Amino acid sequence: MITKKDYFLVSTIGFFFGLLLLPVLNNIKFPFAEITFSNAFLIVAGFVIFANFALWITSLLSRLFPVLLQIAKFVAVGGLNTLLDLGILNILIFISGIASGYWYSIFKSISFIVAVINSYFWNKYWTFGGSKTVSVKEFSQFFVVSLIGFGINIGLASFVVNVINPISLIGPIGLITPERWANIGALAATIISLVWNFVGYKFIVFKK
Numbered sequence: 012m013i014t015k016k017d018y019f020l021v022s023t024i025g026f027f028f029g030l031l032l033l034p035v036l037n038n039i040k041f042p043f044a045e046i047t048f049s050n051a052f053l054i055v056a057g058f059v060i061f062a063n064f065a066l067w068i069t070s071l072l073s074r075l076f077p078v079l080l081q082i083a084k085f086v087a088v089g090g091l092n093t094l095l096d097l098g099i100l101n102i103l104i105f106i107s108g109i110a111s112g113y114w115y116s117i118f119k120s121i122s123f124i125v126a127v128i129n130s131y132f133w134n135k136y137w138t139f140g141g142s143k144t145v146s147v148k149e150f151s152q153f154f155v156v157s158l159i160g161f162g163i164n165i166g167l168a169s170f171v172v173n174v175i176n177p178i179s180l181i182g183p184i185g186l187i188t189p190e191r192w193a194n195i196g197a198l199a200a201t202i203i204s205l206v207w208n209f210v211g212y213k214f215i216v217f218k219k
Contacts, residue, residue, distance in 0.1 A: 013070040013080070018063055020137055024091045025062030029055035031091075031098035038101040039191045062087065081213075084138040088130060089205045096126040097197055101190075110189040116169045119197065123164050127157045130208070139217035149216060156211035164204040171196035 032054060037046045066083065073080040099122035104110050109118070131153055136143075172193055187195075 013066065013073075017084075018066060021062045021066045021087055022059050024087050025059035026055060028062070028091055028094050029058035031094035032058075033098075034101045034105065035094070035097050035194065038105050039188070039194055081138060082209075085134065085209050085212075088133040088138055089208075091133070092126040092130045093198075093201050093205075095129055096122045096201065097194060098122075099125055100197060101194070104190060104193065110193045111172055115172055115193060116165065119165055119168050120161075123161060127161065131157075134212055135217065139212060152216045153212070156208065156216055160204040160208045160211070163207055164200040166200075167203055168196040168200035171199055 033046055033051055036054075065087075069079055069083040073083075100118055103118040103121065104115075107114065107118075109115060135145075135153075
């Protein structure tokens with residue numbers, strides 16, 4: 012069942028998704044995505060509306076396939092975590108001016124850890140409807156699953172950016188700048204780790 016609380020929470024996710032997208036767009040500097048106050052407002056408002064519309068569509072489809080509702084919640088939380096991850100990463104890149112190398116891996120680690128902490132509470136209390144208390148067993152399982160996801164995320168992102176990065180050898184290629192390649196690496200790592208996390212959280216951590 013979809014409740015008013017679900018629409019409120021998904022609106023919150025849409026709001027922060029749009030808000031956290033702003034430093035990413037500002038850092039990668041797409042010529043068609045200049046950040047102004049009016050554009051920022053439209054981006055944030057647009058994602059709030061889209062999040063509510065997507066939840067409404069899911070509520071209709073979940074009558075036939077109930078698991079779709081849980082998947083939709085996980086995707087929404089995953090989207091928030093992704094933008095929290097990328098937003099913090101791009102803020103650190105913007106402040107330091109560093110988009111590769113050893114410090115990139117440190118920045119990605121910081122942003123990923125914050126996203127994981129956020130993920131735990133959203134998935135526990137909303138996506139999978141876990142118990143209100145945090146048991147040692149549950150927290151340990153979550154930590155292990157997240158730690159493996161952390162290794163996948165950081166390892167793959169660092170591999171894409173630091174090993175197969177053509178920019179480090181021949182310089183910027185067309186529209187691909189170091190900042191954009193850093194985000195490509197982060198997105199690739201996030202997609203793979205999200206698949207692992209869903210399976211681990213559903214069938215190990217929050218299994219009923």
